[in-house]
Amino acid sequence: MANLANRKPxxxxxxxxxxxxxxxxxxxxxxxxxxxxSFKVEGDFFSRADWMNAITGPVTQxxxxxxxxxxxxxxxWVQQEFWRAVINTSIVVFFTVVxxxxxxxxGGYALARSGFKYTFWLLxxxxxxxxxxxxxxxxxxxxxxxxxxxxxxxxxxxxxxxAINQPFTLWMLHSFFLSIPKDLDEAAMVDGCTxxxxxxxxxxxxxxxxxxxxxxxxxxxxxxxxxxTSMLLTQENATMIPxxxxxxxxxxxxGKVMYAVAxxxxxxxxxxxxxxxxxxxxxxxxxxxxxxx
Amino acid sequence: MARLQLKNVNKRWGSFVGVENFDxxxxxxxxxxxxxxxxxxxxxxxxxxxxxxxxxDGQILLGDKVVNDLEPKDRDISMVFQSYGLxxxxxxxxxxxxPLRVRKVPKDQHHDMVxxxxxxxxxxxxxxxxxAELSGGQRQRVALxxxxxxxxxxxxxxxxxxxxxxxxxxxxxxxxxxxxxxxKTTTVYVTHDQIExxxxxxxxxxxxxxxxxxxxxxTDIYDNPANTFVASFIGSPAMNLVEGRLExxxxxxxxxxxxxxxxxxxxNVTLGFRAEDAEIVExxxxxxxxxxxxxxxxxxxxxxxxxxxxxxSIKTNKEYRAEIGxxxxxxxxxxxxxxxxxxxxxxxxxx
Numbered sequence: 001m002a003n004l005a006n007r008k009p010x011x012x013x014x015x016x017x018x019x020x021x022x023x024x025x026x027x028x029x030x031x032x033x034x035x036x037x038s039f040k041v042e043g044d045f046f047s048r049a050d051w052m053n054a055i056t057g058p059v060t061q062x063x064x065x066x067x068x069x070x071x072x073x074x075x076x077w078v079q080q081e082f083w084r085a086v087i088n089t090s091i092v093v094f095f096t097v098v099x100x101x102x103x104x105x106x107g108g109y110a111l112a113r114s115g116f117k118y119t120f121w122l123l124x125x126x127x128x129x130x131x132x133x134x135x136x137x138x139x140x141x142x143x144x145x146x147x148x149x150x151x152x153x154x155x156x157x158x159x160x161x162x163a164i165n166q167p168f169t170l171w172m173l174h175s176f177f178l179s180i181p182k183d184l185d186e187a188a189m190v191d192g193c194t195x196x197x198x199x200x201x202x203x204x205x206x207x208x209x210x211x212x213x214x215x216x217x218x219x220x221x222x223x224x225x226x227x228x229t230s231m232l233l234t235q236e237n238a239t240m241i242p243x244x245x246x247x248x249x250x251x252x253x254x255g256k257v258m259y260a261v262a263x264x265x266x267x268x269x270x271x272x273x274x275x276x277x278x279x280x281x282x283x284x285x286x287x288x289x290x291x292x293x
Numbered sequence: 294m295a296r297l298q299l300k301n302v303n304k305r306w307g308s309f310v311g312v313e314n315f316d317x318x319x320x321x322x323x324x325x326x327x328x329x330x331x332x333x334x335x336x337x338x339x340x341x342x343x344x345x346x347x348x349x350d351g352q353i354l355l356g357d358k359v360v361n362d363l364e365p366k367d368r369d370i371s372m373v374f375q376s377y378g379l380x381x382x383x384x385x386x387x388x389x390x391x392p393l394r395v396r397k398v399p400k401d402q403h404h405d406m407v408x409x410x411x412x413x414x415x416x417x418x419x420x421x422x423x424x425a426e427l428s429g430g431q432r433q434r435v436a437l438x439x440x441x442x443x444x445x446x447x448x449x450x451x452x453x454x455x456x457x458x459x460x461x462x463x464x465x466x467x468x469x470x471x472x473x474x475x476x477k478t479t480t481v482y483v484t485h486d487q488i489e490x491x492x493x494x495x496x497x498x499x500x501x502x503x504x505x506x507x508x509x510x511x512t513d514i515y516d517n518p519a520n521t522f523v524a525s526f527i528g529s530p531a532m533n534l535v536e537g538r539l540e541x542x543x544x545x546x547x548x549x550x551x552x553x554x555x556x557x558x559x560x561n562v563t564l565g566f567r568a569e570d571a572e573i574v575e576x577x578x579x580x581x582x583x584x585x586x587x588x589x590x591x592x593x594x595x596x597x598x599x600x601x602x603x604x605x606s607i608k609t610n611k612e613y614r615a616e617i618g619x620x621x622x623x624x625x626x627x628x629x630x631x632x633x634x635x636x637x638x639x640x641x642x643x644x
Contacts, residue, residue: 186345187378190449191392191439192366201395205382 031268038261039068046257072262076247082263084236085243089223091154092239096161096222100169101215103162105207108173109199113185123174126167134164134227142231152234160232161222168221169214176210177203212281219274240267295321295356295446295479297342302351304337304503311337313503315351319481324473327483328490329500330526335483338500339449342481344368355446366396371440372449375456377432379424379439386411386420389438396443410442413472430461437469441476448473448480454489466492487527491515499523517631521638524565524631530595532565533605536635544630546601548582553627555642562641565631568595571607571623580605580623584615596621 036055037045043059053059057067064071076082111119141160145151180203188198204211223240230242238246244267247260275282297319304311312334319325327335340346342353344365353360360368371392379388390407398406411417414434424432433453440448453469454462470493473480484490490497491511499506499514499522507519518524524532537546542556544564551564571580573596580598588595593608598621607623615621632641 181376181378183374183376183378184380186343186365187372187374187436187439188380188391188395189345189365190343190370190372192396194364194366197395201391202380205380 034261035265038072038258038265039070040258041069041071042258045261072258073266075256076259076263076266080243080247080259082240082243082259082266085238085240085263086266088154088233088237089239089241092158092161092229093219093222095155095158096165097215097218099158099162100165100218101211103166104169104173104214105204105211107170109177109203111170111174112177113182123171126170130164130167130171134225135231137164138228138231145232151232152237154233154237157229157232157239160228161225164228165218165221169218172214172217173207173210176207176214180206209281209284212278216274216278216282220271223271296354297447297479297481298352298354299338299342300352300354302338302341302353303349304334304341304346305349310503312341315505317498317505317508319479321479322477324470324480324482324493324495326490326494326497327481327500328487328497328526329485329506331485333500334503335485335500336451339451339481339483342447343370343372343449368447369445370447370449371443371445372451373433373436373440373453375452377424377436377456379432379435381424384421384423385416385427385435385438388424388435389442392439392443398443406442410438413441413475414438414468429457430465433457433465434468437472441472441478444476444478446479448478450480450482452484453482454484455486462489469493488529491527499526501526517640518565519640521563521565521633524633528567530568530606532567532631533603533607534633535564535600535603535605537562537564537601539632544632548598548600549580549605549625551579551625551627551630554630554632558632558641561635563633563635563638565633566625566629568607570629571625573607573609573613574622574624576622578622578624580625581620583618584621586617587613587615596623 033054040054040057040060041063043063044053044057047053047059060069061067063069111122137160142151145156150156184202184206185195185198188202189195193201225239226241226245229239230245233239233242235246240263244260244263247256247263299315299317299319302315303313315334315338317325327338329335337346341348344360344363344367348361355368355370380391383391386407389410390403393403393406411420414437416431416434416438419427419431424435427435433456436453440450450469454465457465466489469482482489482493494511496508497511497514498508501522507514507523509517514523515527518527518532521534525534535546535549537544537549538560539554539562540559542552542554544551544554544562546564549564580600582598582600585597585599585604588597589611590608592611594611594613595606595608596613596615597604597606599605633639634641
């Protein structure tokens with residue numbers, strides 16, 4: 001830090017640090033507030049008398065003898081069988097990600113290496129489909145799904161989510177493949193690979209950051225989707241987000257809102273873990289430029 | 294046996310002609326250089342040999358086998374790319390081993406073969422590094438090592454030196470020449486640098502606009518260019534070309550008059566001569582015109598005139614001094630002159 005160019009006036013250091021801290025608090029507050037509140041009862045967290053009750057928790061104290069309670073979690077996970085929703089979400093998310101990535105890498109590679117002009121129009125069409133509101137697809141599919149008697153099942157939802165997600169994965173992976181020089185495929189082919197081997201042995205290892213980043217976005221889309229899953233799934237096949245919504249929708253019963261709060265917190269945790277785990281790949285994937293000559 | 298024959302090979306994209314009637318017989322163990330400006334079809338020709346580009350018309354024979362419809366992997370060739378084409382996720386050792394792995398060479402032979410190739414390209418100290426941790430010259434040597442690790446019948450090199458700096462280019466060039474003579478493998482080498490072509494080649498193919506302009510040994514091409522394109526492309530500086538008229542064996546244009554040329558031709562011709570074949574003199578001579586510029590090259594000085602619209606340069610000793618605009622005279626013996634038809638550019642006669 002003795003470097004003259006790196007030296008900053010103390011006032012600037014103070015202001016920028018203060019700003020970052022302020023931003024951090026503003027950004028993290030809703031999460032922290034919800035997480036704290038999920039261990040209270042409804043009377044505290046949604047208290048009309050004093051908002052400080054959500055922090056101190058007098059009602060929780062009165063009801064449970066302690067300032068914290070796991071009642072919300074117990075209600076959501078055990079009584080309302082939130083674990084079922086977790087399993088459903090896992091299935092939907094897993095297959096959506098796997099199918100979109102498989103089709104996306106193969107299709108993106110083909111489009112990136114094809115010299116034909118239709119590539120551009122295919123990608124433009126993909127962009128248009130991606131830009132459509134999700135509900136367009138759902139309302140179009142709803143009647144055929146009823147008639148074919150496939151409404152309410154997980155595979156149906158997976159198909160629709162893949163359809164919504166595919167244009168995006170195709171776009172993203174297409175541009176990742178474009179950043180990999182063609183020489184690499186050609187070198188591999190001259191070295192003795194078939195087209196597919198060249199793709200598998202030479203290109204995919206270089207593509208990992210791109211695949212992980214695209215996979216993460218697909219994951220988030222499937223994980224957070226409400227429109228499709230809420231309209232296409234039956235009550236027992238519901239995924240997490242519609243399930244949480246149904247907790248919120250039944251406020252007449254005391255304490256049920258707390259199930260939603262507890263469930264929301266449960267739903268956030270895997271996201272944190274995932275991003276912490278993959279952060280290196282995500283950063284290198286987002287900043288791209290995987291290979292240079 | 295690795296004779297490589299191209300029989301009337303054509304490459305067209307729609308109405309665009311990439312390579313036209315390329316007909317060539319490359320002998321076993323020959324070092325052949327394809328030389329030409331960018332976009333002349335030399336790389337396309339090489340890519341057709343490699344199988345990375347389809348042949349529109351004609352045949353490519355490797356040995357006695359027509360390979361037109363074979364996949365690149367089935368042609369038993371290896372190729373060095375301009376941008377190296379190394380696998381960034383593999384170490385130097387694994388990069389060189391890659392062809393053995395995908396071609397299912399028995400595993401117990403891998404180590405010996407890879408180490409031999411590594412020794413040949415002098416990369417022993419860098420075996421475990423990734424390509425990103427190497428300099429440009431080292432990367433190109435990895436690419437060379439990968440090409441020679443299994444014994445292919447033909448080496449293809451697509452401008453392997455153009456991404457290197459000038460000094461490295463000279464040493465790597467020598468290394469390639471040495472490797473090829475040791476391995477005795479038929480080699481096709483693409484470049485736009487005429488010095489590379491002159492130094493490396495057994496035979497040079499000069500191409501322009503998809504067509505072969507001339508095929509010959511480097512000396513042959515340097516001494517007897519077949520047309521004005523070859524004459525202006527080969528040599529540094531390139532051959533001087535002056536447009537003028539030829540009558541009764543006398544060539545004349547603004548500031549230049551050469552006698553004693555063959556009387557067999559007449560009309561509009563282009564006279565060509567090399568900068569090192571002419572000399573500055575005091576008395577009246579073939580060139581007598583105001584000097585356009587003088588440049589000190591180090592080992593010599595270059596005197597330039599502007600004759601009949603084109604710049605003409607000759608080399609003289611480095612002590613020579615003259616002012617720009619001063620009339621300077623030079624002798625051009627008729628015997629060293631080349632005559633080309635101005636309209637077609639084709640060679641007519643030697644002086």
